[in-house]
Amino acid sequence: MTPDAILESALYVDDLDKAEEFYGEALGLTRIAKAEGRHVFFRCGDGVLLLFNADATEVSPPAGARLPVPPHGTRGPGHLCFRASGEEIAAWRRDLEQKGVTVEADFKWPNGGRSIYFRDPAGNSLEFAEPKIWGL
Numbered sequence: 001m002t003p004d005a006i007l008e009s010a011l012y013v014d015d016l017d018k019a020e021e022f023y024g025e026a027l028g029l030t031r032i033a034k035a036e037g038r039h040v041f042f043r044c045g046d047g048v049l050l051l052f053n054a055d056a057t058e059v060s061p062p063a064g065a066r067l068p069v070p071p072h073g074t075r076g077p078g079h080l081c082f083r084a085s086g087e088e089i090a091a092w093r094r095d096l097e098q099k100g101v102t103v104e105a106d107f108k109w110p111n112g113g114r115s116i117y118f119r120d121p122a123g124n125s126l127e128f129a130e131p132k133i134w135g136l
Contacts, residue, residue, distance in 0.1 A: 016039070058071055078124050
């Protein structure tokens with residue numbers, strides 16, 4: 001057996017309100033769930049982006065919690081790459097810069113495909129890339 005897709009990806013942030021504003025307004029993702037002080041979740045295509053406050057997810061759920069999700073998480077910046085066509089990447093670059101988001105890198109990969117890199121308010125490295133960077 002082999003998994004056929006990634007259903008959800010998680011990043012860890014230090015300020016959920018800033019993260020919610022960035023992912024909702026700068027990236028236009030639709031919020032689908034929120035637990036004050038713990039997490040905010042967004043729909044992203046066929047998947048889900050989970051943004052967690054690391055402090056709230058490093059410990060076991062309280063006794064009697066509705067869902068017994070085990071502790072998980074990390075500290076420090078992570079990385080997430082969003083799929084985009086070359087034309088979409090050009091449009092994303094313009095849109096991000098108009099919104100005051102600094103694009104750190106913009107280049108073509110040796111095997112084809114373009115990527116742009118930028119950061120969210122928590123310092124996570126985000127990327128828009130053409131699938132052909134992975135031969136897709």
